[in-house]
Amino acid sequence: GESVGLHLPTLSVQEGDNSIINCAYSNSASDYFIWYKQESGKGPQFIIDIRSNMDKRQGQRVTVLLNKTVKHLSLQIAATQPGDSAVYFCAEIDGGYQKVTFGTGTKLQVIP
Amino acid sequence: GAVVSQHPSRVICKSGTSVKIECRSLDFQATTMFWYRQFPKQSLMLMATSNEGSKATYEQGVEKDKFLINHASLTLSTLTVTSAHPEDSSFYICSAIDRGGTSTEAFFGQGTRLTVV
Numbered sequence: 081g082e083s084v085g086l087h088l089p090t091l092s093v094q095e096g097d098n099s100i101i102n103c104a105y106s107n108s109a110s111d112y113f114i115w116y117k118q119e120s121g122k123g124p125q126f127i128i129d130i131r132s133n134m135d136k137r138q139g140q141r142v143t144v145l146l147n148k149t150v151k152h153l154s155l156q157i158a159a160t161q162p163g164d165s166a167v168y169f170c171a172e173i174d175g176g177y178q179k180v181t182f183g184t185g186t187k188l189q190v191i192p
Numbered sequence: 193g194a195v196v197s198q199h200p201s202r203v204i205c206k207s208g209t210s211v212k213i214e215c216r217s218l219d220f221q222a223t224t225m226f227w228y229r230q231f232p233k234q235s236l237m238l239m240a241t242s243n244e245g246s247k248a249t250y251e252q253g254v255e256k257d258k259f260l261i262n263h264a265s266l267t268l269s270t271l272t273v274t275s276a277h278p279e280d281s282s283f284y285i286c287s288a289i290d291r292g293g294t295s296t297e298a299f300f301g302q303g304t305r306l307t308v309v
Contacts, residue, residue: 088233114298123198123285123300124236169235172296180226180287180298182235 088167090187099157103170103183108151110172110181115144115155117166118185124169127155157188165190195212195219200303205276205308213304215286221266222288226298227259230283242269273304276308 093099104114111132116124130137130153137144143156143165153170170183205211217223223244223296228251241252242309248261257295258280270279271289273280 107246116300121198121283121303121305123303125300126297129297171298178239179238181238191309 085086087130089145090189092189092191093160094191096159098178098179099155099160099164100189101155101157101186101188103153103155103166103186105151105153105172105183107171107172107174107181108148112172113144113153114173114180115142115153116169116171116173116182117164127168129168156164160188160190162189162190162192164187193282195224196286196299196301198304200304201302202305203307207277207308208275210272210274211274211276211306212284213306215271215288215301216267217288217290217299218275220288220290222269222290223266223287224291225263225269226287226289227261227269227271228287230285230303236285239271250300273306275293276306277308278308281306281308 097177114129115127117127118124126143128139130146135146141158145154167185167187169185171180173180197218203211223243225242229239230236236278238251239254240248240270242261242263244247244263250256252283263269270291274307282289283303285303
C-alpha cells in the first residue's frame with residue numbers, strides 16, 4: 081500500500097486573519113518560483129508566481145515575497161477564508177524550465 | 193487559460209495488471225510534460241520528464257520499465273503502470289508546459305488516484 085510518509089506541517093488560522101506560509105528552496109540557480117494550492121484529491125492550482133529579479137509580487141489577496149539571500153519564499157493570504165483551506169506548495173523552476181521542484185507543502189486550516 | 197486534462201481521475205485495478213493514464217493539453221502544444229507521484233500528506237515527487245518525439249527522462253529510483261511513458265504528440269502523453277502492485281497505489285499527476293506567448297507556465301492535470309488491490 082501507500083507509504084505513510086511525513087505529516088505536513090499545519091497552519092491553523094482564524095477566518096478573517098492573515099496567513100503567512102513559508103518555504104525554503106534549495107537551488108540558488110532557480111530563477112522562477114510559483115505557489116500552488118492543492119485541494120484534497122485534486123491537482124495543484126497556480127496561485128501566484130515571482131521571478132528572481134523581484135522580491136515581492138502582489139495578487140488579489142495574495143502576496144509572495146522572495147528572499148534570495150536566504151533562499152526563502154513566503155505566501156501571504158489576506159483576510160483568510162474557509163475556501164482557502166488546502167495544502168500549499170512552493171515550487172522552484174530552473175532557468176530552462178526543464179524541471180519543477182516542489183517544496184514539502186503546508187496544510188492551511190481556516191477556523192470559521 | 194490553458195487546460196490540462198488527465199484521465200481517468202480514479203482507477204482500481206487488480207495486482208499484476210497494467211493501467212494507462214492519459215494527459216492532454218487542450219488548447220496549447222506541450223513539447224514537455226512532467227509526471228509526478230504523490231503519497232498521502234507528501235509533496236509531489238517528479239517521476240519523469242516526457243519530451244515529444246523522444247524518450248522520457250526518468251528520475252533516479254524510478255523504474256522506466258515499470259512506468260512507461262509515451263509522448264507521441266504535442267498534446268498527449270501517457271503513463272502506463274505495468275504489472276501494478278499495491279505499493280504502486282498513489283496519486284499520479286501530470287503537468288504540461290506552455291511555452292507559447294510571452295511567458296512560460298506549467299499547468300497541472302486533475303490527478304489520477306490509482307488503487308491496486
